[in-house]
Amino acid sequence: MKPTNTLFPIFLRTDRLHILIIGGGSVAEEKLHFLFKNSPDAHVTVVAPEISDAVLTHAGQYDISFHHRKYESTDIELGDLVIAATDRSELNQRVRKDARSAGKLINVADKPDLCDFYLGGVVTKGDVKIAISTNGKSPTLAKRLRQLLEKNLPDELNVLANHLHRVRPLFGSDFKRKVEKLNTLTETLIEN
Ligand SMILES: C[C@@]1(CC(=O)O)c2cc3[nH]c(cc4nc(cc5[nH]c(cc(n2)[C@H]1CCC(=O)O)[C@@](C)(CC(=O)O)[C@@H]5CCC(=O)O)C(CC(=O)O)=C4CCC(=O)O)c(CCC(=O)O)c3CC(=O)O
Ligand SMILES: NC(=O)C1=CN([C@@H]2O[C@H](COP(=O)(O)OP(=O)(O)OC[C@H]3O[C@@H](n4cnc5c(N)ncnc54)[C@H](O)[C@@H]3O)[C@@H](O)[C@H]2O)C=CC1
Incomplete structure (x- = not known):
């Protein structure tokens, strides 16, 4: 689109x-x-x-x-x-x-x-925050999407963010290697 x-x-x-x-x-x-x-x-x-x-x-x-x-x-x-x-x-x-x-x-x-x-509409799960805009088309839709995500996104999202924060420094100072490791670790998140 x-x-x-x-x-x-x-x-x-x-x-x-x-x-x-x-x-x-x-x-x-x-x-x-x-x-x-x-x-x-x-x-x-x-x-x-x-x-x-x-x-x-x-x-x-x-x-x-x-x-x-x-x-x-x-x-x-x-x-x-x-x-x-x-x-x-x-x-x-x-x-x-x-x-x-x-x-x-x-x-x-x-x-x-x-x-x-x-x-905008805003959904917060601890340190994770998602902002929603409908480009001014429908503030009501922004509100409903906010409510939908508030209800359906698990609180564990914040736990995950904090785990990842903790392991970040453990992958050493080689930036490229660190990015690879973190990407591998989170791969399952985007699998269907
Ligand atoms: C462009 C924008 C500029 C701005 O104000 O920032 C704007 C504009 C207008 N709002 C109007 C009305 C309503 N606004 C709400 C609610 C919210 N409005 C918010 C943002 C925005 N509103 C920006 C675009 C956001 C986007 O792109 O989606 C939210 C997300 C954030 C917030 O306000 O903090 C918050 C929901 C927060 C939440 O619940 O999470 C409701 C629903 C309700 O109250 O139940 C209604 C009544 C129903 C309806 O009309 O949809 C009208 C018509 C006035 C009239 O008719 O006279 C206009 C003017 C126009 O559209 O021309
Ligand atoms: N209330 C609603 O749900 C909606 C309102 N609107 C529009 O939004 C605008 C504001 O609406 P409301 O907040 O409901 O009005 P309101 O009457 O509740 O509040 C208006 C505020 O403006 C202040 N004001 C007036 N003259 C002022 C001045 N010289 N300096 C500083 N402040 C001043 C008043 O003291 C008051 O606090 C209006 O134009 C209304 O048509 C639009 C959509 C929905």
């Missing part, structure tokens, strides 16, 4: 990054829920005149701070990455402009045309 999804997935070190969210309603809450589920070490600032109780309940458990006021252009400096999730489309456009002028990447929640990056 011809690849039509040209997005390139990366895995962010959220412990080193600051994420700025403009808006504190239900869309912000959805983004925060999945952000902290995957990256409980993320550093987050929320700016909005009204911040829902659901958003506020993240305080205490995570590193999240709140500014109960309207967005100001200088706020953009607070984030390495920005998510705009207000109910005002002109404001979301303005946040996007500010972010791009400051060289920051932005996701305007639920407005694919205004996004530099999309969020």
